Amino acid sequence: MVADDASVxxxxxxxxxxxxxxxxxxADGIAARDILLWAVEDGxxxxxxxxxxxxxxxxxxxxxxVAKLMVHPRARGRGLAKQLxxxxxxxxxxxxRRLLVLDTVEGGVADSLYRRLGWTEAGxxxxxxxxxxxxxxxxxxxxxxx
Ligand SMILES: CC(C)(COP(=O)(O)OP(=O)(O)OC[C@H]1O[C@@H](n2cnc3c(N)ncnc32)[C@H](O)[C@@H]1OP(=O)(O)O)[C@@H](O)C(=O)NCCC(=O)NCCS
Numbered sequence: 001m002v003a004d005d006a007s008v009x010x011x012x013x014x015x016x017x018x019x020x021x022x023x024x025x026x027a028d029g030i031a032a033r034d035i036l037l038w039a040v041e042d043g044x045x046x047x048x049x050x051x052x053x054x055x056x057x058x059x060x061x062x063x064x065x066v067a068k069l070m071v072h073p074r075a076r077g078r079g080l081a082k083q084l085x086x087x088x089x090x091x092x093x094x095x096x097r098r099l100l101v102l103d104t105v106e107g108g109v110a111d112s113l114y115r116r117l118g119w120t121e122a123g124x125x126x127x128x129x130x131x132x133x134x135x136x137x138x139x140x141x142x143x144x145x146x
Pocket of ligand 1: 001006007008068069070071072075076077078079080081082083103104105108109110113116
């Protein structure tokens with residue numbers, strides 16, 4: 001996915017161990033109840049995942065961030081991302097979180113997906129994420145009141 005230029009926090013080529021270290025930190029966050037993660041598998045392995053990061057600060061008890069929506073290239077275009085977004089939204093509601101935030105690279109598939117799912121653009125930050133091949137791209141910050 002990183003090699004396909006997906007803007008998910010990493011640059012291609014990833015140094016050995018970087019992905020494993022990332023997932024270990026996520027596992028620690030799950031164990032600490034700071035992160036909720038959903039993963040979908042088929043017979044060939046994982047095909048989709050998404051995370052919810054409920055804000056930990058006292059004044060953010062109503063808020064959560066949606067993160068790392070990823071669908072494997074072989075499973076795309078079948079509605080899995082929409083199902084994962086619906087799942088995370090329902091979980092946030094169940095936790096009493098009524099404000100969701102996320103950000104994504106400007107102009108990508110996810111940018112238009114979030115708009116169609118009722119998310120509102122709060123603004124754009126230029127030069128936010130470096131690209132594997134050089135240069136950088138803007139991120140769009142979205143929110144949704146649920
Ligand atoms: C963005 C991503 C999660 C979409 O996953 P997906 O399971 O293929 O998405 P869905 O099948 O649920 O499709 C959702 C919508 O996007 C559209 N879509 C999906 N892939 C598309 C593409 N390549 N080009 C244009 N539209 C596309 C679908 O037609 C659908 O539109 P609809 O609302 O009109 O029905 C997937 O492409 C991905 O993992 N990309 C790399 C990681 C990434 O960028 N994640 C977002 C980080 S914030």
